[in-house]
Amino acid sequence: MKILYLGQVTPHNFHEQNTIFMFLKYGHKVCIVNTHPSYFTDEITGIGKLSICNLYEYGNPYAGKFGSLRMILNNFGILKCFKQERKKLRKFVELMTPDVIYCFFGVGILTEMKMLIDMNLGIPLIHDIVCYPGSLTGR
Amino acid sequence: MRIIPKHYLRWLLYKSDNIAYRSVINRLSLRIHSSSTMRKYIKKIFHPSSGKDIIFMEYFSENYFFKKRLPLLSSQDKEPHLIFLGSTDFFSDPVIDVRLQLLEITKRRIHVHLRKPALGLVNVPYIHIFEGFDSFSTFQGELSTFMTQFDACLVLYNIYPGVLPYRFHNTLPSRFLFALTSGIPIVMPKDIFTACEELISHYDIGFAYRTDDELSKYLYDECFMSKFRENAFNCSPKFTYENNWERLNYFLNNLSSGKDC
Numbered sequence: 001m002k003i004l005y006l007g008q009v010t011p012h013n014f015h016e017q018n019t020i021f022m023f024l025k026y027g028h029k030v031c032i033v034n035t036h037p038s039y040f041t042d043e044i045t046g047i048g049k050l051s052i053c054n055l056y057e058y059g060n061p062y063a064g065k066f067g068s069l070r071m072i073l074n075n076f077g078i079l080k081c082f083k084q085e086r087k088k089l090r091k092f093v094e095l096m097t098p099d100v101i102y103c104f105f106g107v108g109i110l111t112e113m114k115m116l117i118d119m120n121l122g123i124p125l126i127h128d129i130v131c132y133p134g135s136l137t138g139r
Numbered sequence: 140m141r142i143i144p145k146h147y148l149r150w151l152l153y154k155s156d157n158i159a160y161r162s163v164i165n166r167l168s169l170r171i172h173s174s175s176t177m178r179k180y181i182k183k184i185f186h187p188s189s190g191k192d193i194i195f196m197e198y199f200s201e202n203y204f205f206k207k208r209l210p211l212l213s214s215q216d217k218e219p220h221l222i223f224l225g226s227t228d229f230f231s232d233p234v235i236d237v238r239l240q241l242l243e244i245t246k247r248r249i250h251v252h253l254r255k256p257a258l259g260l261v262n263v264p265y266i267h268i269f270e271g272f273d274s275f276s277t278f279q280g281e282l283s284t285f286m287t288q289f290d291a292c293l294v295l296y297n298i299y300p301g302v303l304p305y306r307f308h309n310t311l312p313s314r315f316l317f318a319l320t321s322g323i324p325i326v327m328p329k330d331i332f333t334a335c336e337e338l339i340s341h342y343d344i345g346f347a348y349r350t351d352d353e354l355s356k357y358l359y360d361e362c363f364m365s366k367f368r369e370n371a372f373n374c375s376p377k378f379t380y381e382n383n384w385e386r387l388n389y390f391l392n393n394l395s396s397g398k399d400c
Contacts, residue, residue, distance in 0.1 A: 001392065015316075025200070100394050113163050126394070134153055134306045
C-alpha cells in the first residue's frame, strides 16, 4: 500500500518518525512532504520505499507563530495566497497516486487536509488525532 | 503591557481550532483517537456523522523499548528517585514551567532527575540533571534503558488558573508515552490527565496523587510500589507498536481496498 504521510518531521518529532518507521517496517510505501532526508535516522531511510518531496523547501510554512497566523487566515478565507502550494500539493498527490492519505495531527495539517478535501481526489483521508484541542492552530 | 491576557488568547486558539476543524471532520474516512477521552470529546463537540472512528494510542516501536534493566537508584540510598521527561526550557512557556512543583516534591526527600538545561534548578538539593538523548539513541532504546533505574516517571505540567484543561484531559503526552517504553511505574497529579489516568489505572502501572504528601507516602511504601513495578514491567510488551499493528493495518487495508471498515 502506498501511504501519503502528512506531518511535520524533524529530528525531535519522535512520534512522526516512529509512525513512518512502522509503515515502512510492514512493507508499505510512504511518501512524505515538508521535510529533509537527513532528519531521518538510518534505520528509517535504510528500509527504502521512502519518497520525500520538498514541497515547501524543507519547512512547513504553517509552523511557528507566523505559520499559525497564516493558517488561521487561510482557513477562514481571509488570505488567499496559497494557490501555488495547492497546485504543488495536487501535482504531488497525482504523481504519487497514494492509496490513503494519513495526516498526523498538529499545526499546519488542517490547511493541507482542507486543500485535499477541496480537490475531491477520492482518496481516503485519515486523521490521527493525537492531541486536541490546541494542536491545529498552535497551543 | 499585555493587551490581551495569554489565557484568553489560548481560549481563542481553542475556539478557532474547533471552528476550523468542523469543516473537515465529516470529510475524513477515518479518525484515529489517541484515547477514549479524546473520542468522547470529539463526539461531544462535533457530532461527526460520517467516517469511522478508532481508538489507537501512539505506541512506540519495540526499538524504542528498554534493552536491559538497571539497578534501582533507590536501592542504594533508600530514597525514591523520579524521572521527569518534559522539556526543561522552563522560561519558554508557562505551561511547561514546573519548577515550583518539582521543588515542592524534592522537599519531601524525593529525588527528581531531569534533562538539561533545567534552567533555574541547577545545584538544587535532590535535583539531578542528565544529558538529553538524541533521536538515534532514543530509537535504539537507550533512553528507556536509562529510565529503568528510577522508581517512577513523573508526568507533570504547570496547569495554572486560566489554562484550559481539555487538551490535558484528552491527550497522552510524550512524557507519558515514553514511560511506557521503559516498563516503570508512572505517577501524576490527580484529575488533570484523564486519559493517562485511565490507562495507568486499567493496567495498574502507577497512581495519581492528590497532594505532594500523598505522593511521598506512596513512593516510600515499598510494598505499594513493588506491585506497580511488577505490573509495569510485565505490561510493557502490550505497548509496542508491533503488538498493536494489526489492528491499525486492518483499517488501512480496508480503506485502501474500498471496503467498509
